[in-house]
Amino acid sequence: xxxxxxxxxxxxxxxxxxxxxxxxxxxxxxxxxxxxxxxxxxxxxxxxxxxxxxxxxxxxxxxxxxxxxxxxxxxxxxxxxxxxxxxxxxxxxxxxxxxxxxxxxxxxxxxxxxxxxxxxxxxxxxxxxxxxxxxxxxxxxxxxxxxxxxxxxxxxxxxxxxxxxxxxxxxxxxxxxxxxxxxxxxxxxxxxxxxxxxxxxxxxxxxxxxxxxxxxxxxxxxxxxxxxxxxxx
Amino acid sequence: xxxxxxxxxxxxxxxxxxxxxxxxxxxxxxxxxxxxxxxxxxxxxxxxxxxxxxxxxxxxxxxxxxxxxxxxxxxxxxxxxxxxxxxxxxxxxxxxxxxxxxxxxxxxxxxxxxxxxxxxxxxxxxxxxxxxxxxxxxxxxxxxxxxxxxxxxxxxxxxxxxxxxxxxxxxxxxxxxxxxxxxxxxxxxxxxxxxxxxxxxxxxxxxxxxxxxxxxxxxxxxxxxxxxxxxxxxxxxxxxxxxxxxxxxx
Numbered sequence: 001x002x003x004x005x006x007x008x009x010x011x012x013x014x015x016x017x018x019x020x021x022x023x024x025x026x027x028x029x030x031x032x033x034x035x036x037x038x039x040x041x042x043x044x045x046x047x048x049x050x051x052x053x054x055x056x057x058x059x060x061x062x063x064x065x066x067x068x069x070x071x072x073x074x075x076x077x078x079x080x081x082x083x084x085x086x087x088x089x090x091x092x093x094x095x096x097x098x099x100x101x102x103x104x105x106x107x108x109x110x111x112x113x114x115x116x117x118x119x120x121x122x123x124x125x126x127x128x129x130x131x132x133x134x135x136x137x138x139x140x141x142x143x144x145x146x147x148x149x150x151x152x153x154x155x156x157x158x159x160x161x162x163x164x165x166x167x168x169x170x171x172x173x174x175x176x177x178x179x180x181x182x183x184x185x186x187x188x189x190x191x192x193x194x195x196x197x198x199x200x201x202x203x204x205x206x207x208x209x210x211x212x213x214x215x216x217x218x219x220x221x222x223x224x225x226x227x228x229x230x231x232x233x
Numbered sequence: 234x235x236x237x238x239x240x241x242x243x244x245x246x247x248x249x250x251x252x253x254x255x256x257x258x259x260x261x262x263x264x265x266x267x268x269x270x271x272x273x274x275x276x277x278x279x280x281x282x283x284x285x286x287x288x289x290x291x292x293x294x295x296x297x298x299x300x301x302x303x304x305x306x307x308x309x310x311x312x313x314x315x316x317x318x319x320x321x322x323x324x325x326x327x328x329x330x331x332x333x334x335x336x337x338x339x340x341x342x343x344x345x346x347x348x349x350x351x352x353x354x355x356x357x358x359x360x361x362x363x364x365x366x367x368x369x370x371x372x373x374x375x376x377x378x379x380x381x382x383x384x385x386x387x388x389x390x391x392x393x394x395x396x397x398x399x400x401x402x403x404x405x406x407x408x409x410x411x412x413x414x415x416x417x418x419x420x421x422x423x424x425x426x427x428x429x430x431x432x433x434x435x436x437x438x439x440x441x442x443x444x445x446x447x448x449x450x451x452x453x454x455x456x457x458x459x460x461x462x463x464x465x466x467x468x469x470x471x472x473x474x475x476x477x478x479x480x481x482x483x
Contacts, residue, residue, distance in 0.1 A: 006354045010340075017342040078338040082399070085302040086355045087327040233305050 003088050007096030011070075015104050020069065024062045025108050031058060036115050046123030051115060052133040052203040056196075059137075059144055060173065063105060064165035067148025068158040070097045071226075075156040090230040094223055097149055105141040109134070129205035136202035139215035140195070144169060146222035153226045169195070253316040255280040255407055255437035256301060261310035263296050263461075270296040272461040273310065278454075280406075281434045285452030285469075286441040287479065293461040294441035295335060298409050301439070302332040315406050328357065331400030331436075335411040337392045341385035345376060345395050348384055352399040370398040374428070390421040397428070401436075408432060410440040414447055426451050449475045457482050 015021045032054060039050045074080035083093055119125040144165075151164040176194035179187040191197060198211040256278035263271040271293045278284045286294045299305040301314055303323050312319045314326045340348055349370065353363045371377055374394045379387060384395060393413065400408060413429065414422045429451050432438050442448050448455050449469055457464040457479060464482040472478050 003355070003357075006351070010351055014340070014342060077341075078334055078336050079340055081299075081302075081304050081332075081334045082338055082352070083355075085304050085327055085330070085332045086352070087324045087357055088355060089324070 004092045004096055007083075007088070007092055008099050011096050011100030012103065014069075015066070015100055018069070020065060021104055024065050025104070025111075028058055028062055028108050029111055032112055032115075036112075040118075046119040046125040048112075048115060048119065048125070048130055048133060049203055051112065052137060055109065055112065055137055056140060056199055056203075059105065059141060060169045060195075061166065063101075063141070063144040064148050064151075064162040064169070066101050066104060067145060067152050067165060068162040069152070070101065070149050071153040072156050072158045072161045076158075084230065084233070091227040093230065094149065094153075094227045098145055098223060101145045101149070102142060105145060106138060109137050109141065126205070129203065132205045132207050133203040135207065136199050136211075139202075139212060139219075140199055142219045143195075143215050143222070146219040146226075147172075150222045150226045150229075153229050253280075253313075254278060255282075255315060256284075256439060257311075257313045258297070259311040261297070261300065261312050262308050263293075263300060263305060264308040269461050271300070271307075274458075274461075274463050276456060276463060276466065278437060278439055280437050282453040283429060283433045283438040283440065283451060285448035285455040286439065286458060287443070287445060287448045287455050288441075288458035289443055291460075292443075292458040294443075294458055295411055296461070297458070298332070298411050298439065298441060301326075301407075302330060302409055303327050304332075328403070329406045330409055331403070331405035331407070332409045333393075333396045333400045333411060333413060335415060337396035339384035339387070339392060339395060341383065344381055344383055345387070345391075346371075346380045348395065349398055349402060353402045356403040358403055366402050366404075370401050373401070374398045389416045390418070390424075393417060393421070393425065405436065407437045407439065410438065412441055412443070414442065414444070422447070445476060445479055459483055 032051065035054045036051055043050075071080065074083065084090070116125070116130055147168055148161075148165045151168065152158075152161040154164065155161050172193060172195045174194070174196075176191045176197050179190040182190055192214070198214045201208060202211055254277040256276070258274050258276045261271060261274045262269060274293070274297065286297065288294050296305065300307050300312055301319060303319055303326060306320060315329050317325050317329070319326050340351075343351065346367065349367045350363055353366050354360075358366055371380055374397060376391070376394055376398060379391050379395075384392070387395060393416075397410070397413070400410075410429065414425050417425060426447070429438055429440060433453065440448070440451065452469055454466060454468050455472075455475070456466045459482075465478070467475070467478060469475065
């Protein structure tokens with residue numbers, strides 16, 4: 001546990017001393033603020049569903065920028081050699097990177113709580129879908145960060161890592177579109193792989209264990225493969 | 234063999250490490266598909282000696298060091314460090330070694346002091362001992378002038394020293410130094426050589442170089458590698474003309 005704490009502090013330090021984290025956060029909040037204002041003035045409806053969908057899309061585009069460095073940069077600069085020759089388990093290295101990046105992403109999401117506060121101040125929002133929406137976003141972020149780390153662990157080129165991540169996220173997003181071409185049971189597999197298919201019900205306020213299970217199991221699988229990949233050397 | 238805690242040989246080298254070779258490789262191979270980076274290497278390194286690996290680039294020196302450090306896993310053969318298997322007792326082995334890769338990698342966003350504290354923590358030093366450990370290596374490697382500088386601003390010489398300091402911070406039994414004089418100017422090379430010699434007895438040192446004179450001036454024994462194969466091992470003191478011996482092998 002101590003090792004995990006030490007590595008987490010180091011990873012958080014890396015995230016906070018890099019301009020990438022601040023740039024991504026600034027772009028994210030700027031676009032979100034713009035969208036929120038437009039939506040609110042146009043519809044005058046006190047709900048955050050549109051914003052949640054905006055955050056879903058923005059995170060698919062921006063999380064790869066945050067995760068691309070994680071392993072690719074360590075591999076390129078050979079500092080990964082320092083970590084892997086220290087008395088540290090590979091899983092601790094992976095979990096520390098995951099936790100640090102997820103902290104930053106959740107921090108960015110948390111900044112959007114101000115919109116919920118504005119709605120509460122000037123309207124009467126339905127809080128159920130808002131709570132469910134934030135739960136969906138947290139699970140969505142977990143999956144994106146885990147898969148982003150996996151992609152970063154496959155290469156020493158950051159741009160390649162980011163491209164692989166965005167490609168994977170887009171494929172997952174539209175996975176259900178291919179289902180009509182497939183025969184059973186593969187069509188159900190494609191439908192159930194879909195990111196948006198699990199996200200949509202939750203932001204509408206319908207929380208299903210199957211959706212939560214999808215995000216958690218996919219995140220754990222990606223983290224497991226990343227840690228396993230590090231042991232194969 | 235039973236060893237009591239007080240059963241300690243001169244220079245702080247434990248009796249266990251005197252009896253058991255500090256490093257023992259038996260028929261160790263590392264293959265990448267059909268290519269053998271290391272081919273059935275059998276070698277012993279004695280506790281407390283400075284052992285040099287000599288060979289051109291691509292001869293397998295770095296691969297062997299990475300296997301010892303636990304960064305790579307052998308494809309075949311037995312490899313032990315301080316009597317412990319590098320595969321099945323990997324964490325225990327990593328606790329007992331200090332490793333400096335050829336490029337002396339450092340985290341660019343850390344200051345030298347921060348980096349040493351981080352590595353000390355990572356190596357499992359108790360919090361109460363870290364300040365003293367950092368102070369000790371800073372003094373030993375003359376790093377006080379750059380202690381508060383970001384590592385990205387360091388000269389090659391200071392980079393190498395800082396990398397060496399992190400490898401020494403937990404007082405390892407075995408130091409593995411991959412091309413420690415690479416990229417240094419003549420004065421820095423002499424200083425590094427003296428530094429490595431000063432480790433003899435207190436630590437077992439395995440160093441690599443592709444420069445014959447470097448190994449000759451630093452090591453007690455030398456092994457020649459070529460294309461992943463061990464061609465010979467000699468004590469430097471018993472080999473008046475190392476150059477001729479090297480040429481006869483290669």
